[in-house]
Amino acid sequence: MVIAKAPGDVSFDNGRRYLDQEKIQSALDKATEFGAEYAEVRLVSITDSSVSTRDGQLERAIPGQEVGATMRILADGAWGVHSTTDISSIPLQVEGTVKLARAVASRRGIKDKPVSLAEVPIIEDSIHWNPKKDVRNTELSEKLEHLKVLHDNSSDDSKIASVICGWHDEHIHTEFMSSEGMNRVWSFQRSLVNATVTARDGSDVVSYRTRHGGEGGLELIEACDLSELGNSAKISAIRLLKAERSPSGKLPLVADRDLTGVYIHEALGHPCEADLVAAGDSCLDGKLGQKIGNEIVTVVDDPTIRGGYGAHPIDDEGLDTKEKCLIKNGILTDYLNHRESAQHFGIEPNAGARAQDGLHHPLVRMSNTLIRGGTHNDIDELIEDIEYGVYACGSRGGQVDTGRGSFQFAAQEAWLIENGSITTPLKDVSVSGLTLQILKDVDGLTTDSRLAAPGFCGKGQTVPVGDGGPIMRIKEALVG
Amino acid sequence: MLPDDALDRLISGSKKISDICKVKNIQQWEIIALQSYGHELDIEAGKISLAAGGGGGGYGIRVLEDGKFGYAYLADIGSAENAINQAISIARVSPSVDGFVLPSSQEAKQVEGLFDKRILSVGPDDLIQQADAIISEVSSLDSRAVVTGGGLGVSATAGVLTSSEGIEHQGITTTHGIGVQVSIDENSQLTSSWQGESSKKLIDGIPKCVANSVDWAKKTRDPIKIEGGAQDLPVVMTSEGLGSLFSIVVSSAIKGQRLARMESFWSGKAGQSVIASDLSLTDNARMNGGISSSSRDGEGVPTRSQVIIDSGKLVGSLWSTRDSAKLVSEGKIDHAETTGSASRGGHQSPPVTSCSNLELTSSLKPNNIHQLLDRMETGYIVNSVMGAHTANPTSGDFSVTTSSILRVEEGEIIGSVKQAGLSGNMSKALQSGVFLGDDVRVSGGSMYIPDVLFMQGLRVNPA
Numbered sequence A: 001m002v003i004a005k006a007p008g009d010v011s012f013d014n015g016r017r018y019l020d021q022e023k024i025q026s027a028l029d030k031a032t033e034f035g036a037e038y039a040e041v042r043l044v045s046i047t048d049s050s051v052s053t054r055d056g057q058l059e060r061a062i063p064g065q066e067v068g069a070t071m072r073i074l075a076d077g078a079w080g081v082h083s084t085t086d087i088s089s090i091p092l093q094v095e096g097t098v099k100l101a102r103a104v105a106s107r108r109g110i111k112d113k114p115v116s117l118a119e120v121p122i123i124e125d126s127i128h129w130n131p132k133k134d135v136r137n138t139e140l141s142e143k144l145e146h147l148k149v150l151h152d153n154s155s156d157d158s159k160i161a162s163v164i165c166g167w168h169d170e171h172i173h174t175e176f177m178s179s180e181g182m183n184r185v186w187s188f189q190r191s192l193v194n195a196t197v198t199a200r201d202g203s204d205v206v207s208y209r210t211r212h213g214g215e216g217g218l219e220l221i222e223a224c225d226l227s228e229l230g231n232s233a234k235i236s237a238i239r240l241l242k243a244e245r246s247p248s249g250k251l252p253l254v255a256d257r258d259l260t261g262v263y264i265h266e267a268l269g270h271p272c273e274a275d276l277v278a279a280g281d282s283c284l285d286g287k288l289g290q291k292i293g294n295e296i297v298t299v300v301d302d303p304t305i306r307g308g309y310g311a312h313p314i315d316d317e318g319l320d321t322k323e324k325c326l327i328k329n330g331i332l333t334d335y336l337n338h339r340e341s342a343q344h345f346g347i348e349p350n351a352g353a354r355a356q357d358g359l360h361h362p363l364v365r366m367s368n369t370l371i372r373g374g375t376h377n378d379i380d381e382l383i384e385d386i387e388y389g390v391y392a393c394g395s396r397g398g399q400v401d402t403g404r405g406s407f408q409f410a411a412q413e414a415w416l417i418e419n420g421s422i423t424t425p426l427k428d429v430s431v432s433g434l435t436l437q438i439l440k441d442v443d444g445l446t447t448d449s450r451l452a453a454p455g456f457c458g459k460g461q462t463v464p465v466g467d468g469g470p471i472m473r474i475k476e477a478l479v480g
Numbered sequence B: 001m002l003p004d005d006a007l008d009r010l011i012s013g014s015k016k017i018s019d020i021c022k023v024k025n026i027q028q029w030e031i032i033a034l035q036s037y038g039h040e041l042d043i044e045a046g047k048i049s050l051a052a053g054g055g056g057g058g059y060g061i062r063v064l065e066d067g068k069f070g071y072a073y074l075a076d077i078g079s080a081e082n083a084i085n086q087a088i089s090i091a092r093v094s095p096s097v098d099g100f101v102l103p104s105s106q107e108a109k110q111v112e113g114l115f116d117k118r119i120l121s122v123g124p125d126d127l128i129q130q131a132d133a134i135i136s137e138v139s140s141l142d143s144r145a146v147v148t149g150g151g152l153g154v155s156a157t158a159g160v161l162t163s164s165e166g167i168e169h170q171g172i173t174t175t176h177g178i179g180v181q182v183s184i185d186e187n188s189q190l191t192s193s194w195q196g197e198s199s200k201k202l203i204d205g206i207p208k209c210v211a212n213s214v215d216w217a218k219k220t221r222d223p224i225k226i227e228g229g230a231q232d233l234p235v236v237m238t239s240e241g242l243g244s245l246f247s248i249v250v251s252s253a254i255k256g257q258r259l260a261r262m263e264s265f266w267s268g269k270a271g272q273s274v275i276a277s278d279l280s281l282t283d284n285a286r287m288n289g290g291i292s293s294s295s296r297d298g299e300g301v302p303t304r305s306q307v308i309i310d311s312g313k314l315v316g317s318l319w320s321t322r323d324s325a326k327l328v329s330e331g332k333i334d335h336a337e338t339t340g341s342a343s344r345g346g347h348q349s350p351p352v353t354s355c356s357n358l359e360l361t362s363s364l365k366p367n368n369i370h371q372l373l374d375r376m377e378t379g380y381i382v383n384s385v386m387g388a389h390t391a392n393p394t395s396g397d398f399s400v401t402t403s404s405i406l407r408v409e410e411g412e413i414i415g416s417v418k419q420a421g422l423s424g425n426m427s428k429a430l431q432s433g434v435f436l437g438d439d440v441r442v443s444g445g446s447m448y449i450p451d452v453l454f455m456q457g458l459r460v461n462p463a
Helices: A021-033 A087-106 A140-155 A218-222 A226-241 A257-272 A274-278 A339-345 A379-383 A435-441 B006-023 B077-093 B124-141 B208-219 B239-253 B256-260 B321-329 B369-376
Strands: A038-054 A057-075 A078-084 A124-128 A160-178 A183-201 A204-215 A249-255 A299-301 A324-328 A368-371 A388-401 A406-418 A421-427 A430-434 A442-445 A450-458 A462-469 A472-479 B028-044 B047-065 B068-074 B145-163 B168-186 B189-199 B235-237 B279-284 B305-310 B358-362 B379-386 B397-409 B412-417 B420-425 B434-436 B441-443 B447-449 B452-454 B458-462
Touching (some): A021 A057, A021 A160, A057 A140, A057 B047, A087 B047, A140 A160, A140 A226, A160 A226, A204 A226, A249 A257, A257 A299, A257 A388, A257 A406, A257 A462, A257 A472, A274 A339, A388 B379, A430 B420, B006 B047, B006 B168, B047 B077, B047 B124, B124 B208, B168 B208, B189 B379, B235 B239, B358 B434, B379 B420
Parallel strands (some): A078 B047, A249 A388, A368 A462, B235 B379
Antiparallel strands (some): A038 A160, A160 A183, A406 A421, A430 A472, B235 B452, B420 B458
16 A cells, blocks of 8 residues: 655656656556557656744644656546556556446447547657755755744734744656657646734734745745745734725726736636536637637736746646637637647647646646736826725635636735725725626736736645736726 | 555554654654545536546654654655654754643544445446436436536545554544536526535435535526615525535634634633524534544544533633643643544644534524525525635634525515625624524535524625
């Protein structure tokens, strides 16, 4: 059980492999002999470290390593999947997995199309996005020093009740082999710090969360002004203590780049996932080539933006990642897809397959999703003609019903906009809307578009993502 | 599904690790070993789209010296020594917590209904048959209805907990879960509903959640327009609609650590009335067949059924060994001890305090849905919300969205609303005018709650 034999050297980007290539090749050949149209084995090793402090004291530090592999077999136009941490057992599971796929295929209705895969280039190579400073070499004491800076600058006020700081780094190493001859290895790192600052004044208690990180090693943390990150979170938490409840109703909304990112992720990104579209669970079904938004709206999903939390060199079907333009000047131009959904819709595969880890099969997922910049120079230009509205900043997360096309996201803090000026601080602001309406209601974007704070996206599996954009104005949104 | 010798292998691996701990003369150590196996099916667009099987697991090691703890996890038993060394080095730089020691071995009575042998023999073909039956049932309930997403799965988890204090606990638990997203897409109008059911026992046939899902996809069609903007009105939250909010807000508020650190809206209110006087809240880890039941917690401490709120008064809270020692040593509370409420998310993290099966009950006679609506007169029924995870567990405030909402006037459902905001404060909403339904269901993970009528404290803002 649970035997995932490591190569014995954690600096494995020296050509060592977890998978015994001969045995795996033989297993893939066997799948083909059993009649499979396609088979793949993807192994992921994640070496990670999490650290958290509470009120400046080490709360917990957890180093670890996980290795898992998933074999996917397409037989008779249906998928069978086997996932395991017992890597050596993979060849023994081929026949059973082919049978699984055939059992699924046998239930297919006459009208249902068998699964087939879009053709892709077959590549054998290794790609390593080496960080400037390998985060695996960072001592716990150094991590604690960084977290101390974050803590000290977020806690130096009598109204701050507690500060929890966190660190997470991971080195992701993936090996991918397929019956088509794909044989690729890739690796990259992610590093992240965060803080949750709780402020109290009498019986009023509020929290503010901040994060910094992305694809890369220790250099990402070193480049961040952690004292400013902490100080800013502290100021926001204290401000929230005096914030008023949000007005309810349909109001003009201005969103900072954090919220703009969450908005585009929830409202457009998820409905653009071609596996959901194919399943009949997207409001964007049948709308490729149609105008669905204001012409100032252009949206891309780009895993190649180095440093973005959703960046990765190769997708989990072994395809080189690339920028995908989902909306160009208000027109829906592409779906995020994987090989199956690309073939289903007869569109070019665009490397949108991601899996949470080695024990999960790939789904269509976002990476770094952005609205491109517009023409307004700054927020002042966006709000100058708003009589009464809301300026919302920072994300507390969001959710979407892709089929109905309705979504919700929540802001960390907000302000009233009155007669073109930002006035009263607000708390507990959430925004909801309908994708196909609200994309048309985006009527102002500042010029500067970039990724905001790192985030996580759940779709049965959790993957890191980067979202962002410019500061955005929506003519009318349901604020509550 | 689960190899016959799964537990033996975990025991053997744990022994190897414990032997190393003994050689290193570590004061106290604790090893968790977990291995899960299972089968699952995905359903998309009205058909089975994928069948999967397999499993994973590993070991977690907690070491404790002079009140300082370190943790590390591993998959390959061959790297145990390295992991133990890492855990020791972390412990050495960790702050010491006075009075923090690993729990000693105590007798624990078995909780029934957590293992169903029948699940071990469920194979992919059995799941496929069940999926076929569900897909057919949906279409027979409404020819327009399609299962657009969801799936079925069975799993078995073998676990072994061993410690230097004599704890040697082992067992196998099983789970069967079914969830369906049913959509009706007709006349350019798509409505949908997701419902699920999970059990430690085999779910025979077609569970109720399937018909419920079809029912809500139907009920929410042809929405009506509600004028007047945001209004404070009574709301019936179905068990399914309330579960996710209740789990995020209430289960956080009753953790001892949060209460002692003044991070709960019930902080400083021990012994005081915090919710309506007819309501009680119990954390019952010993419920037969409960989703979060166990005979011992994640540290090996015998579990209990603990009343947290008795007739409206806050009388209890949840603690693990470390949290209780830490908060006492920090002077945040005079006395605290473990309540057997430590849980583990897996082998990759040390135990943390969390609730088990949370039961909301009332001393008043329960109401059927018609009685709840009669009492409500005018208001809404909400069956699911989006954005429950954005609720604020510190203050109890929430502002979420729903597309699964019905308008009620004079006690009768008059139609659905396409989308609405729902906001309020859970603590305040529970303080008065709360009436419980008569059908307790599990939702939001392990919240055992019925439909709940909130007469005050909620604001609905129809789009």
